Amino acid sequence: MPVDEALAQNSTYAYVAAVTVYVLSMFFYLAEQAFGRRAAAQPAKELVAASGGAIDSGAVDTTADTTEEPPDEAGVRGDRPLTERLGRMAVALTVLGAGIHVVSIALRGLATHRWPLGNMYEFMSFVCLIAVVAWLVMLRRFPIRRLGAFVLIPVFILMFLGGTVLYTQAEPVQPALQSYWLIIHVTVVSSASGVLLVPGVASVLYLVRGAYDRDPKRFARFAPRLPSTVTLDRLAYRTTIFGFPLFTFGVICGAIWAESAWGRFWGWDPKETTAFVAWVVYAAYLHSRATAGWRGNRAAMINILGFAVMIFNLFFVNLVTTGLHSYAGVG
Amino acid sequence: MTTVDEPKVTETPPPGRPGPVRATVAFLRNTWRGLTAMRTALVLLFLLALAAMPGALLPQRALNEPKVEQYIATHGWWGQLLDRLQFYTVYSSVWFASIYVLLFVSLVGCLLPRSLEYVRQAIAKPVLIPRNLARLPHHARTEVDGDPAAVLAAVRGRLRGWRQAQRTEDGRALTLSTERGFVRETGNLVFHFALLGLIVAFALGKIFSYSGQVIVLANGSEFCNSGVVDYDSFTPGLRVDGTHLDPFCVKVNDFTAGYQSTGEAVHYESHIQYQSGADLTTNTWRPYDLAVNSPLRTAGDRVYLLGHGYAPQFTVTFPNGQVRTGLIQWKPDDMTTLLSEGATKFDPPDVTDPAQLTKRQLAISGLFAPTALFQNGLITSTFPALTAPAVSLDVYKGNLGEDNGTGQSIFDIDQSMVADGRLKLVAKANLRPGESTKLADGTTIRFDTVEQWVSLQVAHDPTQDYVLLFAVLMLLGLITSLTVKRRRVWVRVSSANPDGDGDGAGRTVVEIGGLARTDQAGYGEEFTRLSARLLDAARGVAPQVGKDA
Ligand code: HEM
Numbered sequence: 012m013p014v015d016e017a018l019a020q021n022s023t024y025a026y027v028a029a030v031t032v033y034v035l036s037m038f039f040y041l042a043e044q045a046f047g048r049r050a051a052a053q054p055a056k057e058l059v060a061a062s063g064g065a066i067d068s069g070a071v072d073t074t075a076d077t078t079e080e081p082p083d084e085a086g087v088r089g090d091r092p093l094t095e096r097l098g099r100m101a102v103a104l105t106v107l108g109a110g111i112h113v114v115s116i117a118l119r120g121l122a123t124h125r126w127p128l129g130n131m132y133e134f135m136s137f138v139c140l141i142a143v144v145a146w147l148v149m150l151r152r153f154p155i156r157r158l159g160a161f162v163l164i165p166v167f168i169l170m171f172l173g174g175t176v177l178y179t180q181a182e183p184v185q186p187a188l189q190s191y192w193l194i195i196h197v198t199v200v201s202s203a204s205g206v207l208l209v210p211g212v213a214s215v216l217y218l219v220r221g222a223y224d225r226d227p228k229r230f231a232r233f234a235p236r237l238p239s240t241v242t243l244d245r246l247a248y249r250t251t252i253f254g255f256p257l258f259t260f261g262v263i264c265g266a267i268w269a270e271s272a273w274g275r276f277w278g279w280d281p282k283e284t285t286a287f288v289a290w291v292v293y294a295a296y297l298h299s300r301a302t303a304g305w306r307g308n309r310a311a312m313i314n315i316l317g318f319a320v321m322i323f324n325l326f327f328v329n330l331v332t333t334g335l336h337s338y339a340g341v342g
Numbered sequence: 343m344t345t346v347d348e349p350k351v352t353e354t355p356p357p358g359r360p361g362p363v364r365a366t367v368a369f370l371r372n373t374w375r376g377l378t379a380m381r382t383a384l385v386l387l388f389l390l391a392l393a394a395m396p397g398a399l400l401p402q403r404a405l406n407e408p409k410v411e412q413y414i415a416t417h418g419w420w421g422q423l424l425d426r427l428q429f430y431t432v433y434s435s436v437w438f439a440s441i442y443v444l445l446f447v448s449l450v451g452c453l454l455p456r457s458l459e460y461v462r463q464a465i466a467k468p469v470l471i472p473r474n475l476a477r478l479p480h481h482a483r484t485e486v487d488g489d490p491a492a493v494l495a496a497v498r499g500r501l502r503g504w505r506q507a508q509r510t511e512d513g514r515a516l517t518l519s520t521e522r523g524f525v526r527e528t529g530n531l532v533f534h535f536a537l538l539g540l541i542v543a544f545a546l547g548k549i550f551s552y553s554g555q556v557i558v559l560a561n562g563s564e565f566c567n568s569g570v571v572d573y574d575s576f577t578p579g580l581r582v583d584g585t586h587l588d589p590f591c592v593k594v595n596d597f598t599a600g601y602q603s604t605g606e607a608v609h610y611e612s613h614i615q616y617q618s619g620a621d622l623t624t625n626t627w628r629p630y631d632l633a634v635n636s637p638l639r640t641a642g643d644r645v646y647l648l649g650h651g652y653a654p655q656f657t658v659t660f661p662n663g664q665v666r667t668g669l670i671q672w673k674p675d676d677m678t679t680l681l682s683e684g685a686t687k688f689d690p691p692d693v694t695d696p697a698q699l700t701k702r703q704l705a706i707s708g709l710f711a712p713t714a715l716f717q718n719g720l721i722t723s724t725f726p727a728l729t730a731p732a733v734s735l736d737v738y739k740g741n742l743g744e745d746n747g748t749g750q751s752i753f754d755i756d757q758s759m760v761a762d763g764r765l766k767l768v769a770k771a772n773l774r775p776g777e778s779t780k781l782a783d784g785t786t787i788r789f790d791t792v793e794q795w796v797s798l799q800v801a802h803d804p805t806q807d808y809v810l811l812f813a814v815l816m817l818l819g820l821i822t823s824l825t826v827k828r829r830r831v832w833v834r835v836s837s838a839n840p841d842g843d844g845d846g847a848g849r850t851v852v853e854i855g856g857l858a859r860t861d862q863a864g865y866g867e868e869f870t871r872l873s874a875r876l877l878d879a880a881r882g883v884a885p886q887v888g889k890d891a
Contacts, residue, residue, distance in 0.1 A: 275553070
């Protein structure tokens with residue numbers, strides 16, 4: 012069936028609109044940060060726990076409650092209606108952006124009469140949508156509104172690259188790509204990549220905040236506005252334990268698809284290899300959180316490494332190497 | 343998991359000089375302990391990730407041999423060094439296997455003690471209540487009417503699904519120890535054991551699997567899986583010699599492809615028939631629609647439709663009136679236009695004298711275009727479907743060099759024979775189906791028609807279903823182990839005034855304490871809700887979720 016050019020065009024407009032709204036939203040988050048005072052001094056107990064770096068420390072953990080984060084606005088509620096309003100507007104804009112983003116992806120699918128995950132531009136768009144949604148979901152559970160801008164920055168970069176360098180015209184896909192296992196596989200793996208962006212960002216900020224906690228002269232300007240290391244660590248962990256099984260499931264679906272499309276379920280194709288490496292790194296992350304001496308900073312670094320490998324897989328392997336997976340429609 | 347720190351390797355020096363046996367035992371024990379420590383597992387995981395990476399960055403022999411050769415050639419000593427260090431065969435290299443095996447040993451060493459611990463914990467009753475519940479991070483207390491036994495029974499009713507142990511303390515208070523979420527440990531063990539199973543099944547698969555590729559004309563031609571010689575290429579597993587393949591046959595009746603306007607294929611389909619097992623003796627054929635993503639599964643093997651191409655058919659009429667027909671696949675050079683090249687070779691009929699034969703062999707080599715466009719006499723193809731087929735031929739006569747023992751490509755003539763002058767170019771022609779050309783010696787060559795061929799892949803992997811099973815178990819174990827939370831709750835009920843009269847007569851004190859063994863975050867609220875429900879039960883009022891205790 013031919014591509015519906017009008018719908019495809021509208022999809023592209025929606026994409027641009029979504030990026031624009033995200034950028035706008037990002038500025039609101041930054042404004043909230045800039046106008047807001049630094050977060051109230053953390054209770055002393057928490058700082059101790061935080062610099063110790065570990066909460067899941069094993070057998071009997073009596074510090075459990077003391078490590079819970081005070082609500083975001085604690086101690087600063089009365090005197091910052093403006094920043095509070097800015098923050099709420101930022102979140103509203105993010106939700107709006109995500110809505111437009113969904114429309115963009117849906118229109119692309121309608122225009123091409125297929126599942127809209129057929130080339131790198133489309134993957135990138137979907138990964139970013141999921142990242143934004145994952146962040147919004149976590150926002151309901153954790154006091155992390157201050158992180159909004161830091162999540163939207165990588166989203167913006169990825170969407171910008173997706174919309175320029177990687178942009179691909181709407182078109183149907185080759186026979187090997189028409190299978191429902193593929194649809195499940197690609198959807199799940201891109202969702203997992205999107206979800207795992209959040210812990211990646213949280214872990215980077217963990218390192219920043221941790222460095223500041225050890226030496227207040229470092230990152231003195233913006234680290235104090237970040238949530239505590241405890242919150243960041245927990246955010247990273249909670250999101251990872253959702254993203255990691257999702258990724259595992261995605262890889263299994265990929266293997267099932269490969270078995271029916273290529274004659275083997277696993278062939279150490281560059282894409283498969285890199286997915287394996289990412290999987291092992293995330294397994295190492297979960298292990299590190301249960302190993303004395305590896306919690307805190309090291310765990311955060313491993314998590315960042317895991318996300319770096321995921322991104323590497325998305326870009327490098329599709330663009331540079333030639334394996335069975337290099338169908339992504341670029342180059 | 344709770345306590346996961348590595349065992350301490352504390353050596354108490356044996357009295358006197360250790361004997362060699364003792365020293366060896368100590369060494370083995372330390373190695374084992376070191377190897378099965380959590381930290382070692384972590385390091386090994388990293389090494390595995392690191393070791394796997396070159397396989398994605400460097401060309402691999404198993405995937406693309408020519409590319410490896412080219413890489414070595416362009417990278418000089420460095421390329422050769424990498425070759426010697428097995429960097430082009432990462433996944434069968436000694437170093438990759440070592441890490442894999444060490445991790446495997448580490449995993450086994452870690453799982454054995456943990457399984458024992460698991461069984462011990464599964465049998466054990468929930469642990470004794472702490473002396474002072476008020477010192478726990480979470481606790482609640484109230485006084486209610488009713489006697490302790492009845493109150494505790496009411497509380498227990500609200501703790502269904504928790505493992506419980508009721509005890510009497512100092513003959514006065516009744517205590518209840520409960521815990522929940524032990525299935526988390528189950529999930530963790532299932533995950534790691536399934537991982538073990540997956541590794542074993544995967545390795546066995548590498549040993550007993552095989553795969554092969556073969557090209558079959560889509561005009562009712564047959565292929566039978568009876569031996570390696572039937573294949574164009576064959577990749578055996580480590581213990582496969584190609585003699586005991588699972589017998590089955592396929593007959594390829596046709597092939598159709600659908601293309602986009604750009605020439606990209608959107609759809610492949612081939613109607614085949616197959617027979618296996620008893621059908622082979624009764625010669626029964628069963629139909630199957632072979633398509634991309636829908637392989638034929640029979641006799642423990644799978645047959646895939648990988649690709650397709652064209653086979654031009656030529657009829658040669660020799661000067662003495664004898665006729666020969668040649669039909670063989672040509673090889674696509676360009677996947678989007680299917681411009682193909684090939685060589686169709688003929689022996690002259692009725693010639694038995696080798697000396698004569700090697701003077702008069704014929705080869706038709708050239709290019710085939712399914713949708714031909716001639717520009718300045720050069721053929722190109724503009725579309726992969728058969729809309730305007732044509733061939734551009736070079737006809738060679740002389741010695742094809744088939745007996746010089748080197749084996750030659752079916753897609754090309756032996757260019758060295760041309761260079762030697764033993765094979766001469768005798769004619770050139772551009773033909774459409776039905777057209778013919780005449781050579782100087784009176785031979786005519788007619789381009790009759792075009793057939794399609796399909797390339798099939800046969801794959802055999804006896805353990806792949808087990809790999810899938812273990813992968814699914816891993817996933818389930820993982821989800822369980824990551825989502826289930828382990829909780830402990832203790833309840834102590836005692837008479838408010840054990841001596842009977844005075845204020846507290848008939849009143850009972852209920853104390854509740856809670857501890858999160860994993861995922862402490864958020865446990866505060868969870869405990870508040872739970873203790874409210876328990877205290878409500880103790881008061882004998884209907885539970886109201888969210889109401890303060
Ligand atoms: C082949 C290598 C291994 C892989 C890929 C692997 C993977 C994982 C994963 C993904 C988890 C988190 C999920 C869960 O809690 O079930 C985990 C947890 C765990 N693994 Fe492994 N594992 C491996 C080897 C080992 C070894 C050798 C040990 C023992 C030394 C071990 C001990 C543990 C423990 C104690 C946990 C629980 C940690 C927690 O509760 O967060 N694992 N493993």
